[in-house]
Amino acid sequence: MRGLQYHLDLIYELTKKELKVRYKNSALGYLWSVLNPLAMAGVFYVGLGLIIGVRVPRGEDYPFWLLLICGLFPWQWFSNSVNACTNVYIGNANLIRKVAFRREVLPLATVLNDLVHFAVSIPVIVLFLLLARHRPTLAWLYGLPLLVLAQFVMTYSLSLVTGALNLFFRDLANLVQIFLQMLFYMTPIIYSLKWSRIAAFRHWLLVNPLASLISGWQTLFLEGRFSLGMWQLAMGYSVVMLAAGMLVHRKLEGKFAEVT
Amino acid sequence: MSAPAIQFEKVTKTYTLCQHVAGGIKTFLFHLPAAVRQLRNNKFTALDEVSFEVARGEALGVIGPNGAGKSTALALIARVLRPNAGRITVRGRVLPLLELGAGFHPELTGRENIILNGVLMGLLRREVRARLGQIIEFSELGEFIDQPVRTYSNGMLGRLGFSVVAHLDPEVLLVDEVLTVGDAAFQAKCMRRMQEFRRRGVTMVFVSHDMHAVRVICERAMWLDRGRVRMLDASQAVTASYEAALAGGQARGEVPADGQA
Ligand SMILES: Nc1ncnc2c1ncn2[C@@H]1O[C@H](COP(=O)(O)OP(=O)(O)O)[C@@H](O)[C@H]1O
Numbered sequence: 302m303r304g305l306q307y308h309l310d311l312i313y314e315l316t317k318k319e320l321k322v323r324y325k326n327s328a329l330g331y332l333w334s335v336l337n338p339l340a341m342a343g344v345f346y347v348g349l350g351l352i353i354g355v356r357v358p359r360g361e362d363y364p365f366w367l368l369l370i371c372g373l374f375p376w377q378w379f380s381n382s383v384n385a386c387t388n389v390y391i392g393n394a395n396l397i398r399k400v401a402f403r404r405e406v407l408p409l410a411t412v413l414n415d416l417v418h419f420a421v422s423i424p425v426i427v428l429f430l431l432l433a434r435h436r437p438t439l440a441w442l443y444g445l446p447l448l449v450l451a452q453f454v455m456t457y458s459l460s461l462v463t464g465a466l467n468l469f470f471r472d473l474a475n476l477v478q479i480f481l482q483m484l485f486y487m488t489p490i491i492y493s494l495k496w497s498r499i500a501a502f503r504h505w506l507l508v509n510p511l512a513s514l515i516s517g518w519q520t521l522f523l524e525g526r527f528s529l530g531m532w533q534l535a536m537g538y539s540v541v542m543l544a545a546g547m548l549v550h551r552k553l554e555g556k557f558a559e560v561t
Numbered sequence: 562m563s564a565p566a567i568q569f570e571k572v573t574k575t576y577t578l579c580q581h582v583a584g585g586i587k588t589f590l591f592h593l594p595a596a597v598r599q600l601r602n603n604k605f606t607a608l609d610e611v612s613f614e615v616a617r618g619e620a621l622g623v624i625g626p627n628g629a630g631k632s633t634a635l636a637l638i639a640r641v642l643r644p645n646a647g648r649i650t651v652r653g654r655v656l657p658l659l660e661l662g663a664g665f666h667p668e669l670t671g672r673e674n675i676i677l678n679g680v681l682m683g684l685l686r687r688e689v690r691a692r693l694g695q696i697i698e699f700s701e702l703g704e705f706i707d708q709p710v711r712t713y714s715n716g717m718l719g720r721l722g723f724s725v726v727a728h729l730d731p732e733v734l735l736v737d738e739v740l741t742v743g744d745a746a747f748q749a750k751c752m753r754r755m756q757e758f759r760r761r762g763v764t765m766v767f768v769s770h771d772m773h774a775v776r777v778i779c780e781r782a783m784w785l786d787r788g789r790v791r792m793l794d795a796s797q798a799v800t801a802s803y804e805a806a807l808a809g810g811q812a813r814g815e816v817p818a819d820g821q822a
């Protein structure tokens with residue numbers, strides 16, 4: 302009983318710390334967490350939409366910039382967390398070498414921190430939806446928490462592995478960045494799965510766990526509909542990834558203090 | 562006599578030396594066979610069948626040249642490392658006295674750091690909050706307690722660290738060469754604090770190059786040399802032998818950082 306209460310307290314305090322620290326020295330505070338994906342959306346809108354002339358296919362009922370916004374905010378959460386967690390153990394080396402707390406609380410707090418930033422940016426997404434004459438639906442009531450859950454588990458699972466491995470291979474952080482960049486284009490963010498007329502291609506894209514997840518977000522935000530199929534797929538991936546992540550972590554955590 | 566607070570029975574700890582891995586993935590992959598062979602064979606024995614006991618409420622000094630295995634022994638007591646062989650029994654709440662500022666986040670205030678540190682060291686939030694007043698008072702930081710820790714001097718950092726640990730009710734306190742910073746006045750203050758711990762009956766393992774401090778604080782001392790116990794006896798006797806060995810140039814270490822030797 303004390304163990305559970307203790308770990309909740311620990312996670313709470315660490316998350317609070319992350320929230321306080323991340324934007325402590327910047328005048329704009331966590332406006333950055335909103336500005337960053339918006340700026341990315343702006344870049345893609347100008348580059349792809351205006352210059353190259355990418356159009357939303359006939360039959361889809363939203364502007365291109367709205368699609369960008371709906372995908373980029375969840376992506377921001379995912380990629381920020383994975384990047385930060387890759388370095389979270391190295392960054393806390395002095396604690397890991399001296400104090401025997403459960404190591405997983407560090408990536409957990411980092412992912413929670415980014416979740417909070419994602420949550421507070423949802424009103425911004427709503428604002429842009431309203432601008433395009435879309436609006437939140439009842440499906441959001443269960444769609445939001447369910448998709449957040451899937452994304453949380455998926456992000457945390459990957460973070461467990463990259464954080465642990467980075468202690469053993471110090472240049473993993475660079476690889477993770479390249480990997481995230483490739484993943485970005487293989488995930489329906491600047492496009493939608495529905496845009497492809499070739500079914501086989503859609504299926505191949507869904508091999509990427511993130512594709513089902515972001516697709517779920519797009520359907521919820523753009524169509525006001527909760528896609529059970531996409532969520533089930535994403536959740537399935539998440540559970541498998543969590544099991545694998547915990548296994549890898551369990552194998553390596555005993556050596557953390559030796560390699561930090 | 563109650564059961565000892567710390568028991569080491571033939572404890573061996575080996576480190577795997579993995580330069581290829583530490584050199585990054587590229588080095589690892591390009592030298593894969595060599596790297597794997599190295600992982601298998603290149604072991605370094607930091608502690609070799611070390612046995613000792615520390616009674617409840619006792620202070621044991623641990624001395625020896627750099628690389629002797631002192632920090633390794635403390636990490637094993639703290640359960641941060643696992644031994645490769647032998648048995649370790651530790652009874653009671655173990656707390657490390659961290660180096661100056663380690664464990665504190667520079668951007669958080671003293672007050673925020675106290676709470677974070679307390680929870681990291683094993684207390685519930687409400688337990689830390691119940692002690693917050695005492696900790697702040699003990700730290701004598703006054704209104705600086707609500708300033709970011711990065712603005713603190715070494716002396717202030719030390720006071721904060723001490724106050725936190727002092728109020729977390731350690732039963733076993735681990736001190737690893739952390740008192741060698743700061744000026745003479747600060748060090749004198751640290752010594753007084755250490756003796757307060759002693760009076761409260763805290764079991765202590767005290768790693769230091771300061772032979773005078775070891776003699777003052779500890780009843781017994783253990784001299785480690787390349788992973789083995791070279792001498793384990795009253796602190797007067799052990800420090801005297803160690804100093805004699807140093808003077809004779811056979812301790813194989815460099816001159817202690819700040820020793821009285
Ligand atoms: N994480 C580690 N990986 C590999 N070797 C280590 C590690 N930590 C310590 N060692 C080696 O083990 C020996 C004992 O180290 P340590 O316990 O830190 O000594 P001391 O604290 O007495 O100076 C040293 O030779 C050191 O190089």
Ligand SMILES: [Mg+2]
Pocket residue numbers: 631632633737
């Ligand atoms: Mg040491």
